[in-house]
Amino acid sequence: MVNLDDYVARIEGTCGKDKDVIVTFKYDKKDEAMKKILDKSAVKKSIARIVFELTFKDFSFRLYGSGKAIFRDLKDKDELNALLSELLS
Amino acid sequence: MLDPYKIREDFPILKRRINNHQLIYFDNAATSQKPRQVIDAIKDFYENHNANVHRAVHTLSQEASELYEDAHEEVAKFIDAKGMEEVVFVRGTTEAINLVAYAWGLRSLKKDDEVIVSLMEHHSNIVPWEILSKINGFRIKYIDINNDGTLDYESFEKAISKKTKIVCVSHVSNVTGIVNDIKKVAKIAHEYDALTLVDGAQSVPHLPVNVKELDADFVAFSGHKMLGPTGIGVLYGKREILEKMDPFHGGGEMIREVSFDPKTKRCSITWNVLPWKFEAGTPNVSGGVGLMEAVRYLKRIGMENVRAHEEMLTKYAMPRMQECCRRIRIYGTKDTSIKCGIIPFGVDDLSSHDIALFLDNYGIMVRSGFHCAQPLHEAFKLTSSARASFYIYNTREEIDRFTEVLKEIEQL
Numbered sequence: 001m002v003n004l005d006d007y008v009a010r011i012e013g014t015c016g017k018d019k020d021v022i023v024t025f026k027y028d029k030k031d032e033a034m035k036k037i038l039d040k041s042a043v044k045k046s047i048a049r050i051v052f053e054l055t056f057k058d059f060s061f062r063l064y065g066s067g068k069a070i071f072r073d074l075k076d077k078d079e080l081n082a083l084l085s086e087l088l089s
Numbered sequence: 090m091l092d093p094y095k096i097r098e099d100f101p102i103l104k105r106r107i108n109n110h111q112l113i114y115f116d117n118a119a120t121s122q123k124p125r126q127v128i129d130a131i132k133d134f135y136e137n138h139n140a141n142v143h144r145a146v147h148t149l150s151q152e153a154s155e156l157y158e159d160a161h162e163e164v165a166k167f168i169d170a171k172g173m174e175e176v177v178f179v180r181g182t183t184e185a186i187n188l189v190a191y192a193w194g195l196r197s198l199k200k201d202d203e204v205i206v207s208l209m210e211h212h213s214n215i216v217p218w219e220i221l222s223k224i225n226g227f228r229i230k231y232i233d234i235n236n237d238g239t240l241d242y243e244s245f246e247k248a249i250s251k252k253t254k255i256v257c258v259s260h261v262s263n264v265t266g267i268v269n270d271i272k273k274v275a276k277i278a279h280e281y282d283a284l285t286l287v288d289g290a291q292s293v294p295h296l297p298v299n300v301k302e303l304d305a306d307f308v309a310f311s312g313h314k315m316l317g318p319t320g321i322g323v324l325y326g327k328r329e330i331l332e333k334m335d336p337f338h339g340g341g342e343m344i345r346e347v348s349f350d351p352k353t354k355r356c357s358i359t360w361n362v363l364p365w366k367f368e369a370g371t372p373n374v375s376g377g378v379g380l381m382e383a384v385r386y387l388k389r390i391g392m393e394n395v396r397a398h399e400e401m402l403t404k405y406a407m408p409r410m411q412e413c414c415r416r417i418r419i420y421g422t423k424d425t426s427i428k429c430g431i432i433p434f435g436v437d438d439l440s441s442h443d444i445a446l447f448l449d450n451y452g453i454m455v456r457s458g459f460h461c462a463q464p465l466h467e468a469f470k471l472t473s474s475a476r477a478s479f480y481i482y483n484t485r486e487e488i489d490r491f492t493e494v495l496k497e498i499e500q501l
Contacts, residue, residue, distance in 0.1 A: 014442045015458030016473025017466075022442065047500045050450050062443060066108045066450045070442055 002089045004081060007033045011080070014070075021080055023069045030067030037063055037087045059083060090401075091394040097482045099124035099386075110452030113487045118263050118291060118431050118478035119456050120313045123383075127316055130382035134375045141371055143342060153374055160377035161364060164323055167384045168308065169299040174328050174363035178377055181322035182290040183213040185309030186257075188324055188367060189286055190217035192337040194255070200226040203252040205283075207232040207240055207269075208468055209262045212461040214288045218257060232258070234468055238265040238421030246277060253283040260292035260308075264462045264476065265421035266403070266431030268292070275304045284330070290314055293323075294480075295399055295429045297392040300325050312376065317383035321376030324367070331363050338369035395481055399430030402479045406432060406488045413492040414499050420469055430479035433460075436498055441473040444498065451494045 007029045014020040025033040041054035041063075052063045061071045074080050097103050100122050105112045114122060134156065140149035142157045161173035170176055179185045194217075198204065204218050208231050222229050230253075233244040240258070249256070256278040261268050275285040284306040292298055293308070294315030300308055307330075312321040326334075336343050343366050345359045360366045387395065403425045410417055416437035422428060436444055441457035448455055456476045459466050466474065477491065 014440075014473075015460075016441060018440055018472050020440060020442050022446070045501075047497065051447060051501060053501075062446070064446050064450055066446070068446055068449070070440075070446060072440075 002085050004084055004088065007088050008084065011077075018072060020070050020072045021074060023071065023080075023084065025067040025069075027067065033088060034063060034065075034067065036089075037069070040087050056083070056087060091390050091398050091481060093398065093482055093484045096124075096390070097484075099126060100482055101125060101128075103482060107452040107454075108450050110450075113451075113453040113483075113490060115477040115479065115483065115487075115491065116454045116456050117480040117483075118266075118314070118460070118476060120319070121294065121316050121480055122482065123318065123379075124316055124386055126386055127318065127379050127382045131318060131375050131379045134378045139375075142374055143365075156381070157372065157374050157377050160381035163381045163384050167388065168293065168325055169301050170325055171301075171328060175300075175325055175331065177324040177326065177331070177364040177367040178372060178380075179309075179322050179324050179367075180320055180373070181311040181313070182211075182288060182309045183322075185307075185322055185324035186213055186286065186288065187217050188337045189255075189307050189309075189326075190221050192334045192367070193284075193330075194218075194221050195225070196335060198222075198225045198227045198254055201252060202227040202254045203250065204229050205232060205245065205248050205253055205256045205258075206230075207245075207258045208234050209238070209240065209264070209267070209462065209465045210257065210259055211263050211288060211290070212463070214257050214259060214286075215464065227254075228252075231464075234465065238262065238267050238465075238469070239427070240267075240269050242270070242273065245274065249277060249281050249283065251281055253278070253281050255284045255286055257286045257288070259288035259290070260298070260303075261289075261295065261429050261431075262421075262462070262465070263291050263431070264433050264460050264465050264474065266291070266428040266433075266478070267422060268296070268427055268429060271303045271305055275306075279304070289325075291429060291431070294387075294395075296396050306330055312380040312383060315380075315383055316386055317380040318376050321373050321380050323380075328363065331367070336360060336366050336369065338367075340369035342372065343367065343369040390481060396429075398481060399479050400425050402483055402485065402488060403428065403430045403432060405485050406477070406479075406491070409488065409492045410434065410495060413496040416499060417495065420471065420474060430483075432477045433474040434477070435471070435474055436495075436501075439498070439501055441475040443501065444475040447498050447501065448491070448494060451490075453491055453494060 010024040041056040045053040142154040233241040286307040287305040289310040293310040308325040313319040445457035
């Protein structure tokens with residue numbers, strides 16, 4: 001079982017009508033986190049390896065080279081945690 | 090005109106690289122960066138003059154008190170107030186507005202009274218009035234905005250009546266950068282014996298602001314948006330109005346005397362003079378010192394030059410943004426003569442947060458979301474917006490880089 005605290009520096013709900021969630025990975029773990037996520041997800045589109053549009057199961061999200069990911073349409077924090085645990089395991 | 094390249098040398102943070110790119114800071118409407126002079130003034134205060142202010146006879150306290158009072162004087166001159174009695178230091182714009190709401194509104198507003206607030210306000214000029222109206226039962230009337238984001242002055246003139254006790258409006262919108270005609274608003278308000286509270290958070294740092302000319306009764310602004318430190322802000326109030334108001338917070342510093350009467354077994358209290366009556370407790374002295382240095386820095390540049398520089402950048406940026414990306418939308422008026430250096434924008438089929446994250450990859454900092462102005466976004470039928478906002482250290486080259494990166498966003 002992966003410990004999310006090892007990879008995740010910050011989870012922040014965005015401001016706006018759409019309740020997106022931004023996950024920032026720890027700086028020293030971001031490359032490892034990104035590799036794991038890219039290995040597990042299907043890449044729909046990639047721009048110069050800076051932005052990746054990804055799908056994993058029924059979820060689509062974007063991963064940025066800066067070590068941040070934006071998730072949308074998630075039910076709650078538990079669903080996000082479950083998703084991150086699968087992606088980072 | 091000011092020289093942004095020379096100015097940049099004073100801002101250590103602008104040398105930073107983020108995500109392997111040179112930092113481009115376009116989030117100035119949220120907070121400005123700080124010049125070396127402000128950082129050094131705060132450091133010097135703590136290294137050489139730190140003491141609690143007022144009511145002490147020792148040298149350090151006198152030095153600290155003098156610096157803190159000088160800071161009030163410097164701000165008073167900067168906005169052309171009559172004197173430091175009209176300048177109350179607070180934590181920021183939000184606290185300044187709450188001070189007016191509670192110290193004036195709580196006692197003055199009655200059930201049948203009305204308060205006018207514009208729909209373009211930051212939440213800090215909406216929420217305190219909504220909270221208070223639930224306590225006192227007065228009615229809040231909102232002024233509409235036009236399709237281009239400008240204030241609907243007709244709606245204002247229709248809304249105001251003899252029941253109106255205060256009109257609360259921002260000088261410059263923190264979303265669109267539109268400059269409201271405060272002189273006109275204050276003149277109309279005064280014809281109805283209503284007061285005017287101006288949110289100056291986005292105007293005082295960017296335009297020459299003369300409170301006598303505006304004739305507003307209160308003007309609130311923050312130090313951190315005008316090169317100063319966080320945690321220090323200003324409530325300007327006309328002396329005769331502040332004199333009549335009771336204090337906001339109670340404690341030390343804001344009283345002249347607290348005397349226990351053994352007969353009544355109560356304390357009788359007399360308030361301190363202005364502005365201290367509104368500054369309870371040990372104040373943010375280093376914040377005041379930092380703000381004073383920030384004001385001196387801006388005065389050396391000249392606020393007319395600040396305004397001209399931002400107007401030039403906004404004029405330069407808007408057509409380039411529209412040319413670089415077919416899907417880009419700039420919200421609100423494009424008339425730079427009535428707006429400051431704030432550009433709210435969106436890209437079709439992308440959330441504002443995706444735009445901000447994309448730009449962040451290239452070291453470009455812009456804000457995304459509601460910018461604490463949800464009613465304005467609802468009026469524009471927007472779920473959120475991205476916002477680029479400029480200041481004295483921004484350059485045309487930075488805008489070129491910004492538009493170059495925006496061009497790539499079209500691939501998303």
